[in-house]
Amino acid sequence: MKRSLGTRIEVNSPDSDTVIKVENLSKSFKLPTERSSSLKQSIFNVLSGVKGYKKQKVLKSVDFEVKRGEFLGIVGRNGSGKSTLLKILAGVYTPEKGRVTINGNLIPFIELGVGFNPDLTGRENVYLNGALLGFSRKEIDDMYDDIVEFAELEDFMDQKLKNFSSGMQVRLAFSIAIKAQGDILVLDEVLAVGDEAFQNKCNQFFKKIKQDKSKTVVLVTHSMENVRQYCDHAILIRDGVVRIDGSPEDVANDYSLENARRFNDKNEEVKQVAVENVNVKLLSNDKITQKEKVEVEITYNVKENIDTYVALTFWDIQRGQSLINSNSKALPCKGKGKKRLNFKVNISPLNDTNVRIYASIRGKDGNILSYVLDDDSPTFILRRNDYPNENKKTTDAVLFQRGEFDVQG
Numbered sequence: 001m002k003r004s005l006g007t008r009i010e011v012n013s014p015d016s017d018t019v020i021k022v023e024n025l026s027k028s029f030k031l032p033t034e035r036s037s038s039l040k041q042s043i044f045n046v047l048s049g050v051k052g053y054k055k056q057k058v059l060k061s062v063d064f065e066v067k068r069g070e071f072l073g074i075v076g077r078n079g080s081g082k083s084t085l086l087k088i089l090a091g092v093y094t095p096e097k098g099r100v101t102i103n104g105n106l107i108p109f110i111e112l113g114v115g116f117n118p119d120l121t122g123r124e125n126v127y128l129n130g131a132l133l134g135f136s137r138k139e140i141d142d143m144y145d146d147i148v149e150f151a152e153l154e155d156f157m158d159q160k161l162k163n164f165s166s167g168m169q170v171r172l173a174f175s176i177a178i179k180a181q182g183d184i185l186v187l188d189e190v191l192a193v194g195d196e197a198f199q200n201k202c203n204q205f206f207k208k209i210k211q212d213k214s215k216t217v218v219l220v221t222h223s224m225e226n227v228r229q230y231c232d233h234a235i236l237i238r239d240g241v242v243r244i245d246g247s248p249e250d251v252a253n254d255y256s257l258e259n260a261r262r263f264n265d266k267n268e269e270v271k272q273v274a275v276e277n278v279n280v281k282l283l284s285n286d287k288i289t290q291k292e293k294v295e296v297e298i299t300y301n302v303k304e305n306i307d308t309y310v311a312l313t314f315w316d317i318q319r320g321q322s323l324i325n326s327n328s329k330a331l332p333c334k335g336k337g338k339k340r341l342n343f344k345v346n347i348s349p350l351n352d353t354n355v356r357i358y359a360s361i362r363g364k365d366g367n368i369l370s371y372v373l374d375d376d377s378p379t380f381i382l383r384r385n386d387y388p389n390e391n392k393k394t395t396d397a398v399l400f401q402r403g404e405f406d407v408q409g
Contacts, residue, residue: 104183298339
Protein backbone atom coordinates (compact mmCIF):
# COMPACT_ATOMS: atom_id res chain seq x y z
CA MET A 1 0.00 0.00 0.00
CA LYS A 2 1.30 3.45 -0.94
CA ARG A 3 0.80 6.45 1.24
CA SER A 4 1.17 10.20 1.04
CA LEU A 5 4.34 11.76 2.41
CA GLY A 6 4.04 12.05 6.17
CA THR A 7 0.80 10.04 6.41
CA ARG A 8 0.34 8.00 9.56
CA ILE A 9 -2.00 5.15 8.68
CA GLU A 10 -3.32 2.11 10.48
CA VAL A 11 -4.23 -0.62 8.02
CA ASN A 12 -7.25 -2.86 8.27
CA SER A 13 -7.56 -6.31 6.78
CA PRO A 14 -7.53 -6.18 2.95
CA ASP A 15 -10.90 -7.92 3.00
CA SER A 16 -12.55 -5.23 5.12
CA ASP A 17 -15.48 -3.34 3.56
CA THR A 18 -14.58 -0.26 5.61
CA VAL A 19 -11.84 1.77 3.90
CA ILE A 20 -11.89 4.82 6.21
CA LYS A 21 -12.79 4.72 9.90
CA VAL A 22 -12.59 7.88 12.00
CA GLU A 23 -12.99 7.40 15.76
CA ASN A 24 -13.29 10.13 18.41
CA LEU A 25 -11.15 12.48 16.32
CA SER A 26 -10.24 15.86 17.86
CA LYS A 27 -7.90 18.61 16.72
CA SER A 28 -7.01 21.99 18.23
CA PHE A 29 -4.71 24.83 17.22
CA LYS A 30 -2.91 27.38 19.36
CA LEU A 31 -3.63 30.96 18.28
CA PRO A 32 -1.13 33.55 19.60
CA THR A 33 -2.68 36.42 21.55
CA GLU A 34 0.51 38.42 22.06
CA ARG A 35 3.98 38.74 20.62
CA SER A 36 7.13 38.09 22.63
CA SER A 37 9.91 40.14 21.05
CA SER A 38 12.63 38.99 23.45
CA LEU A 39 13.73 36.03 25.56
CA LYS A 40 13.24 38.16 28.67
CA GLN A 41 9.59 38.78 27.78
CA SER A 42 9.03 35.09 27.05
CA ILE A 43 10.48 34.06 30.43
CA PHE A 44 8.40 36.73 32.18
CA ASN A 45 5.26 35.42 30.49
CA VAL A 46 6.00 31.86 31.64
CA LEU A 47 6.72 32.90 35.24
CA SER A 48 3.59 35.07 35.30
CA GLY A 49 1.41 32.25 34.00
CA VAL A 50 0.67 34.07 30.74
CA LYS A 51 0.28 31.54 27.95
CA GLY A 52 0.36 34.05 25.12
CA TYR A 53 -2.10 31.99 23.10
CA LYS A 54 -5.63 30.69 23.12
CA LYS A 55 -6.70 27.21 22.13
CA GLN A 56 -9.14 26.84 19.24
CA LYS A 57 -10.94 23.51 19.02
CA VAL A 58 -11.49 22.77 15.35
CA LEU A 59 -12.68 19.15 15.48
CA LYS A 60 -14.50 17.67 18.49
CA SER A 61 -14.91 13.89 18.81
CA VAL A 62 -15.67 13.24 15.13
CA ASP A 63 -16.80 9.71 14.20
CA PHE A 64 -17.77 8.26 10.81
CA GLU A 65 -17.05 5.38 8.43
CA VAL A 66 -16.69 5.13 4.66
CA LYS A 67 -17.37 1.84 2.91
CA ARG A 68 -15.52 0.56 -0.14
CA GLY A 69 -16.96 1.97 -3.37
CA GLU A 70 -18.83 4.75 -1.55
CA PHE A 71 -18.94 8.38 -2.67
CA LEU A 72 -18.97 10.45 0.54
CA GLY A 73 -19.83 14.15 0.59
CA ILE A 74 -18.65 16.38 3.44
CA VAL A 75 -20.40 19.74 3.74
CA GLY A 76 -20.34 22.63 6.19
CA ARG A 77 -19.83 26.36 6.38
CA ASN A 78 -16.37 27.93 6.16
CA GLY A 79 -14.50 27.33 9.41
CA SER A 80 -16.53 24.27 10.38
CA GLY A 81 -13.48 21.95 10.25
CA LYS A 82 -13.88 20.24 6.86
CA SER A 83 -10.44 21.02 5.45
CA THR A 84 -8.73 20.18 8.75
CA LEU A 85 -10.43 16.78 8.65
CA LEU A 86 -9.21 16.13 5.11
CA LYS A 87 -5.65 17.12 6.04
CA ILE A 88 -5.73 14.63 8.89
CA LEU A 89 -6.93 11.92 6.48
CA ALA A 90 -4.08 12.85 4.12
CA GLY A 91 -1.49 12.81 6.92
CA VAL A 92 -0.74 16.55 6.73
CA TYR A 93 -1.97 17.06 10.31
CA THR A 94 -1.72 14.71 13.27
CA PRO A 95 -4.87 14.35 15.36
CA GLU A 96 -4.79 15.55 18.95
CA LYS A 97 -7.05 12.69 20.04
CA GLY A 98 -8.69 9.76 18.35
CA ARG A 99 -7.70 7.44 15.54
CA VAL A 100 -7.95 7.27 11.75
CA THR A 101 -7.81 3.86 10.07
CA ILE A 102 -7.36 3.69 6.28
CA ASN A 103 -7.46 0.53 4.19
CA GLY A 104 -6.15 1.36 0.73
CA ASN A 105 -4.03 3.72 -1.33
CA LEU A 106 -5.23 7.25 -0.48
CA ILE A 107 -4.61 10.03 -3.03
CA PRO A 108 -5.29 13.57 -1.73
CA PHE A 109 -6.09 16.69 -3.73
CA ILE A 110 -6.41 19.27 -0.98
CA GLU A 111 -4.48 22.39 -1.94
CA LEU A 112 -3.30 23.56 -5.33
CA GLY A 113 0.49 23.71 -5.59
CA VAL A 114 1.35 21.33 -2.75
CA GLY A 115 4.31 19.31 -4.01
CA PHE A 116 4.88 21.56 -7.05
CA ASN A 117 8.14 23.38 -7.77
CA PRO A 118 7.66 26.49 -9.96
CA ASP A 119 11.26 26.30 -11.27
CA LEU A 120 10.77 22.80 -12.67
CA THR A 121 8.97 21.96 -15.92
CA GLY A 122 5.47 20.54 -16.04
CA ARG A 123 6.94 17.14 -16.91
CA GLU A 124 9.36 17.23 -13.97
CA ASN A 125 6.57 18.26 -11.61
CA VAL A 126 4.48 15.26 -12.64
CA TYR A 127 7.33 12.94 -11.62
CA LEU A 128 8.02 14.94 -8.43
CA ASN A 129 4.35 14.91 -7.41
CA GLY A 130 4.02 11.23 -8.24
CA ALA A 131 7.07 10.41 -6.11
CA LEU A 132 5.58 12.34 -3.18
CA LEU A 133 2.43 10.25 -3.56
CA GLY A 134 4.59 7.09 -3.29
CA PHE A 135 4.73 5.93 -6.92
CA SER A 136 7.80 4.49 -8.63
CA ARG A 137 9.22 6.04 -11.79
CA LYS A 138 7.87 3.16 -13.88
CA GLU A 139 4.39 3.63 -12.44
CA ILE A 140 4.54 7.34 -13.26
CA ASP A 141 5.78 6.49 -16.77
CA ASP A 142 2.66 4.37 -17.25
CA MET A 143 0.36 7.17 -16.04
CA TYR A 144 2.12 10.12 -17.66
CA ASP A 145 0.34 10.20 -21.04
CA ASP A 146 -3.09 9.89 -19.43
CA ILE A 147 -2.30 12.73 -17.00
CA VAL A 148 -1.16 15.09 -19.74
CA GLU A 149 -4.05 14.19 -22.05
CA PHE A 150 -6.66 14.79 -19.35
CA ALA A 151 -5.06 18.13 -18.42
CA GLU A 152 -4.91 19.11 -22.13
CA LEU A 153 -1.34 20.39 -21.71
CA GLU A 154 0.55 18.36 -24.33
CA ASP A 155 2.22 21.46 -25.82
CA PHE A 156 3.32 22.95 -22.49
CA MET A 157 4.87 20.16 -20.43
CA ASP A 158 8.48 21.19 -21.14
CA GLN A 159 7.87 24.77 -19.97
CA LYS A 160 8.60 25.79 -16.38
CA LEU A 161 5.60 25.65 -14.10
CA LYS A 162 5.97 29.32 -13.14
CA ASN A 163 5.02 30.19 -16.72
CA PHE A 164 1.74 28.23 -16.43
CA SER A 165 -1.46 30.14 -15.77
CA SER A 166 -3.26 29.32 -12.52
CA GLY A 167 -5.90 27.44 -14.52
CA MET A 168 -3.23 25.29 -16.20
CA GLN A 169 -1.69 24.48 -12.81
CA VAL A 170 -5.10 23.46 -11.44
CA ARG A 171 -5.71 21.17 -14.41
CA LEU A 172 -2.29 19.52 -14.04
CA ALA A 173 -2.61 19.02 -10.26
CA PHE A 174 -6.13 17.63 -10.54
CA SER A 175 -5.17 15.34 -13.41
CA ILE A 176 -2.31 13.88 -11.35
CA ALA A 177 -4.67 13.25 -8.45
CA ILE A 178 -7.39 11.47 -10.43
CA LYS A 179 -5.05 9.52 -12.72
CA ALA A 180 -2.85 8.25 -9.89
CA GLN A 181 -4.83 5.00 -9.72
CA GLY A 182 -5.55 5.28 -6.00
CA ASP A 183 -8.21 3.26 -4.23
CA ILE A 184 -9.34 6.29 -2.21
CA LEU A 185 -9.55 9.80 -3.69
CA VAL A 186 -9.80 12.72 -1.24
CA LEU A 187 -10.85 16.01 -2.87
CA ASP A 188 -11.41 19.49 -1.45
CA GLU A 189 -13.81 21.63 -3.53
CA VAL A 190 -12.33 20.61 -6.88
CA LEU A 191 -15.43 20.53 -9.08
CA ALA A 192 -15.12 24.30 -9.48
CA VAL A 193 -11.63 24.16 -11.00
CA GLY A 194 -10.72 25.20 -14.52
CA ASP A 195 -12.90 26.58 -17.28
CA GLU A 196 -16.34 25.29 -18.28
CA ALA A 197 -14.98 22.70 -20.71
CA PHE A 198 -12.62 21.26 -18.10
CA GLN A 199 -15.39 21.23 -15.47
CA ASN A 200 -17.54 19.22 -17.89
CA LYS A 201 -14.69 16.76 -18.28
CA CYS A 202 -14.39 16.50 -14.48
CA ASN A 203 -18.12 15.87 -14.18
CA GLN A 204 -17.90 13.07 -16.74
CA PHE A 205 -15.02 11.56 -14.76
CA PHE A 206 -17.06 11.54 -11.55
CA LYS A 207 -20.05 9.99 -13.28
CA LYS A 208 -17.74 7.23 -14.46
CA ILE A 209 -15.95 6.70 -11.14
CA LYS A 210 -19.28 6.57 -9.31
CA GLN A 211 -20.00 3.35 -11.22
CA ASP A 212 -16.66 1.79 -10.21
CA LYS A 213 -17.27 0.11 -6.87
CA SER A 214 -13.54 -0.50 -6.35
CA LYS A 215 -12.99 3.27 -6.00
CA THR A 216 -13.89 5.33 -2.95
CA VAL A 217 -14.25 9.14 -3.10
CA VAL A 218 -14.39 11.68 -0.27
CA LEU A 219 -15.49 15.08 -1.57
CA VAL A 220 -15.69 18.35 0.37
CA THR A 221 -18.02 20.74 -1.42
CA HIS A 222 -20.33 23.73 -0.99
CA SER A 223 -22.43 22.59 -3.96
CA MET A 224 -25.60 20.80 -2.86
CA GLU A 225 -26.18 19.92 -6.52
CA ASN A 226 -22.95 17.89 -6.49
CA VAL A 227 -23.92 16.24 -3.21
CA ARG A 228 -27.25 15.11 -4.65
CA GLN A 229 -25.80 14.12 -8.03
CA TYR A 230 -22.76 12.10 -6.97
CA CYS A 231 -22.85 11.14 -3.30
CA ASP A 232 -24.17 7.90 -1.81
CA HIS A 233 -23.69 9.16 1.74
CA ALA A 234 -23.00 12.57 3.27
CA ILE A 235 -22.09 14.22 6.57
CA LEU A 236 -22.70 17.77 7.75
CA ILE A 237 -20.05 19.32 10.02
CA ARG A 238 -20.99 22.30 12.13
CA ASP A 239 -18.58 23.86 14.67
CA GLY A 240 -16.27 20.86 14.51
CA VAL A 241 -19.01 18.30 15.23
CA VAL A 242 -20.77 15.87 12.86
CA ARG A 243 -24.37 17.07 13.12
CA ILE A 244 -25.87 14.79 10.47
CA ASP A 245 -24.55 11.51 9.06
CA GLY A 246 -27.04 10.20 6.54
CA SER A 247 -28.52 10.48 3.06
CA PRO A 248 -27.32 13.19 0.63
CA GLU A 249 -30.86 14.60 0.48
CA ASP A 250 -31.16 15.03 4.26
CA VAL A 251 -27.72 16.63 4.56
CA ALA A 252 -28.25 18.94 1.57
CA ASN A 253 -31.63 20.09 2.90
CA ASP A 254 -30.31 20.82 6.39
CA TYR A 255 -27.28 22.70 5.04
CA SER A 256 -29.42 24.81 2.70
CA LEU A 257 -31.86 25.69 5.48
CA GLU A 258 -28.97 26.63 7.76
CA ASN A 259 -27.68 29.05 5.15
CA ALA A 260 -31.14 30.46 4.50
CA ARG A 261 -31.45 31.43 8.17
CA ARG A 262 -28.13 33.23 8.38
CA PHE A 263 -28.00 36.94 7.65
CA ASN A 264 -25.16 39.41 7.62
CA ASP A 265 -23.99 40.20 11.16
CA LYS A 266 -23.30 43.81 10.23
CA ASN A 267 -27.06 44.46 10.24
CA GLU A 268 -27.54 43.25 13.83
CA GLU A 269 -27.20 46.66 15.52
CA VAL A 270 -29.53 48.38 13.02
CA LYS A 271 -32.04 45.55 13.33
CA GLN A 272 -32.34 45.95 17.08
CA VAL A 273 -32.86 49.72 16.84
CA ALA A 274 -35.11 50.22 13.82
CA VAL A 275 -37.55 47.28 13.58
CA GLU A 276 -39.07 44.91 16.14
CA ASN A 277 -41.81 42.31 16.66
CA VAL A 278 -41.76 40.83 13.16
CA ASN A 279 -44.39 38.13 12.74
CA VAL A 280 -45.45 36.01 9.77
CA LYS A 281 -48.82 34.27 9.87
CA LEU A 282 -50.28 31.80 7.38
CA LEU A 283 -53.94 32.78 6.83
CA SER A 284 -54.74 30.10 4.26
CA ASN A 285 -54.89 26.36 4.98
CA ASP A 286 -51.64 24.55 5.71
CA LYS A 287 -52.61 21.89 3.13
CA ILE A 288 -53.48 23.31 -0.29
CA THR A 289 -53.68 22.42 -3.99
CA GLN A 290 -52.54 24.39 -7.04
CA LYS A 291 -56.05 25.81 -7.46
CA GLU A 292 -55.83 27.66 -4.14
CA LYS A 293 -53.90 30.78 -3.21
CA VAL A 294 -51.46 31.07 -0.32
CA GLU A 295 -52.35 33.99 1.95
CA VAL A 296 -49.76 35.43 4.32
CA GLU A 297 -49.94 38.24 6.88
CA ILE A 298 -46.78 40.07 7.96
CA THR A 299 -46.82 42.45 10.93
CA TYR A 300 -43.99 44.45 12.50
CA ASN A 301 -43.24 47.72 14.28
CA VAL A 302 -40.94 50.46 12.95
CA LYS A 303 -39.39 52.61 15.68
CA GLU A 304 -37.90 55.28 13.42
CA ASN A 305 -39.23 57.45 10.60
CA ILE A 306 -37.80 55.36 7.75
CA ASP A 307 -39.12 53.49 4.72
CA THR A 308 -39.14 49.71 5.06
CA TYR A 309 -39.67 46.91 2.55
CA VAL A 310 -40.85 43.34 3.07
CA ALA A 311 -39.02 40.54 1.25
CA LEU A 312 -40.63 37.09 1.13
CA THR A 313 -39.07 33.73 0.29
CA PHE A 314 -41.00 30.51 -0.29
CA TRP A 315 -38.50 27.75 0.56
CA ASP A 316 -38.79 24.15 -0.67
CA ILE A 317 -37.89 22.16 2.46
CA GLN A 318 -37.49 18.82 0.69
CA ARG A 319 -35.27 20.03 -2.14
CA GLY A 320 -33.40 22.71 -0.18
CA GLN A 321 -33.98 25.52 -2.66
CA SER A 322 -35.89 28.76 -3.10
CA LEU A 323 -39.14 28.53 -5.09
CA ILE A 324 -40.25 32.17 -4.99
CA ASN A 325 -38.36 35.31 -4.02
CA SER A 326 -39.98 38.74 -3.92
CA ASN A 327 -37.97 41.76 -4.87
CA SER A 328 -36.89 43.51 -1.66
CA LYS A 329 -38.47 46.75 -2.98
CA ALA A 330 -41.75 45.09 -4.05
CA LEU A 331 -43.69 45.51 -0.81
CA PRO A 332 -43.01 49.01 0.61
CA CYS A 333 -44.15 50.56 3.91
CA LYS A 334 -43.50 54.22 4.80
CA GLY A 335 -42.66 55.84 8.14
CA LYS A 336 -42.72 54.63 11.74
CA GLY A 337 -45.43 52.73 13.58
CA LYS A 338 -47.13 49.34 13.41
CA LYS A 339 -47.33 47.76 9.95
CA ARG A 340 -49.55 45.03 8.62
CA LEU A 341 -49.27 43.56 5.15
CA ASN A 342 -51.55 40.92 3.61
CA PHE A 343 -50.29 39.03 0.60
CA LYS A 344 -51.92 36.40 -1.65
CA VAL A 345 -50.09 34.46 -4.33
CA ASN A 346 -51.23 31.94 -6.94
CA ILE A 347 -48.88 28.97 -6.66
CA SER A 348 -50.31 26.93 -9.56
CA PRO A 349 -46.92 26.62 -11.36
CA LEU A 350 -45.39 24.77 -8.38
CA ASN A 351 -45.42 21.00 -7.92
CA ASP A 352 -45.88 18.66 -4.97
CA THR A 353 -43.72 19.94 -2.08
CA ASN A 354 -43.47 21.18 1.51
CA VAL A 355 -42.84 24.92 1.82
CA ARG A 356 -41.59 27.25 4.55
CA ILE A 357 -42.24 31.00 4.31
CA TYR A 358 -39.39 33.32 5.33
CA ALA A 359 -39.70 37.09 5.66
CA SER A 360 -37.17 39.86 6.21
CA ILE A 361 -37.64 43.61 6.68
CA ARG A 362 -35.16 45.71 4.73
CA GLY A 363 -34.14 49.34 4.51
CA LYS A 364 -33.99 51.53 1.43
CA ASP A 365 -30.45 50.40 0.60
CA GLY A 366 -31.45 46.73 0.86
CA ASN A 367 -29.82 46.06 4.24
CA ILE A 368 -31.67 43.68 6.55
CA LEU A 369 -33.28 45.41 9.53
CA SER A 370 -35.02 42.36 10.98
CA TYR A 371 -36.16 38.88 10.01
CA VAL A 372 -38.17 35.90 11.19
CA LEU A 373 -36.24 32.95 12.61
CA ASP A 374 -36.83 29.43 11.33
CA ASP A 375 -38.88 28.31 14.34
CA ASP A 376 -41.31 31.20 13.80
CA SER A 377 -41.68 30.76 10.03
CA PRO A 378 -44.98 29.13 8.93
CA THR A 379 -45.08 26.08 6.67
CA PHE A 380 -47.63 24.60 4.30
CA ILE A 381 -47.94 21.45 2.19
CA LEU A 382 -48.72 21.70 -1.53
CA ARG A 383 -50.35 18.63 -3.05
CA ARG A 384 -50.52 18.25 -6.80
CA ASN A 385 -53.71 17.56 -8.73
CA ASP A 386 -54.84 17.65 -12.37
CA TYR A 387 -54.69 21.43 -12.62
CA PRO A 388 -53.43 22.07 -16.20
CA ASN A 389 -50.62 24.45 -15.20
CA GLU A 390 -49.02 22.17 -12.61
CA ASN A 391 -45.86 21.51 -14.64
CA LYS A 392 -45.34 25.06 -15.83
CA LYS A 393 -42.26 26.97 -14.86
CA THR A 394 -42.46 30.64 -14.13
CA THR A 395 -40.36 33.53 -12.96
CA ASP A 396 -40.55 35.34 -9.64
CA ALA A 397 -41.80 38.46 -11.42
CA VAL A 398 -44.78 36.64 -12.95
CA LEU A 399 -45.72 35.08 -9.63
CA PHE A 400 -45.69 38.38 -7.84
CA GLN A 401 -47.66 40.09 -10.61
CA ARG A 402 -50.37 37.52 -9.89
CA GLY A 403 -50.10 38.29 -6.18
CA GLU A 404 -52.34 40.69 -4.34
CA PHE A 405 -51.06 42.71 -1.43
CA ASP A 406 -52.55 45.28 0.89
CA VAL A 407 -50.56 47.49 3.26
CA GLN A 408 -51.98 49.08 6.40
CA GLY A 409 -50.15 51.36 8.79
